[in-house]
Amino acid sequence: MTQNKDYTDCYAVIFTSKRTNFDEEGYQKMANEIENLIQHQKGFLGMDFGKDSLRITISYWETLEDIKAWRENEIHQKAIKNGQKKWYEFYSIKVCKIEKSYDWER
Amino acid sequence: MTQNKDYTDCYAVIFTSKRTNFDEEGYQKMANEIENLIQHQKGFLGMDFGKDSLRITISYWETLEDIKAWRENEIHQKAIKNGQKKWYEFYSIKVCKIEKSYDWER
Numbered sequence A, B: 001m002t003q004n005k006d007y008t009d010c011y012a013v014i015f016t017s018k019r020t021n022f023d024e025e026g027y028q029k030m031a032n033e034i035e036n037l038i039q040h041q042k043g044f045l046g047m048d049f050g051k052d053s054l055r056i057t058i059s060y061w062e063t064l065e066d067i068k069a070w071r072e073n074e075i076h077q078k079a080i081k082n083g084q085k086k087w088y089e090f091y092s093i094k095v096c097k098i099e100k101s102y103d104w105e106r
Helices: A024-038 A064-072 A074-087 B024-038 B064-072 B074-087
Strands: A011-019 A044-049 A054-061 A088-105 B011-019 B044-049 B054-061 B088-105
Touching: A011 A088, A011 B011, A011 B064, A024 A044, A024 B074, A044 A054, A054 A064, A054 B054, A064 A074, A064 B011, A074 A088, A074 B024, B011 B088, B024 B044, B044 B054, B054 B064, B064 B074, B074 B088
Parallel strands: none
Antiparallel strands: A011 B054, A011 B088, A044 B054, A054 B011, A054 B044, A088 B011, A088 B088
């Protein structure tokens, strides 16, 4: 869990994927292996993923000004206030510059 | 779904959160409202989140060289090859520079 760590000036690799129905057992074995392996990798700081009730939402924006405008949106501000009052134990927001983008498709 | 779009030079906001058990109905109503609202926001390009079987995994790294070294790791390379052969319909990798980081906790 990367909660309460300041990753400013570090890098995020956002990985999104959709599973086939094929070979769940093999997939899980590989996933566990990779998850153990990455812990020992130089420079590895931590990882967030959407299991164990951690929700991840990523939005994409043209400019930092657009992000600021969205943050200041009145209904969004109300949602943030209600979220802090009621819905969230914690949350973390990271604004990142996308330096490389690569897609693979079957 | 942001599959097959090139977000190079755009920005990603990575949002991670953990829900309380409180007011699921209110949360869903707010989430739907925000999800509709954001579509009309200037500069909004798209959004990925971990429902509807889209998996999101984010890893954090000290340097771009560290990311490259992990990509070239032999077992990781084998996992990539097996993933393309068996496990994935598609995937997308985005390497981002984290420009701001903010955490909130109850």
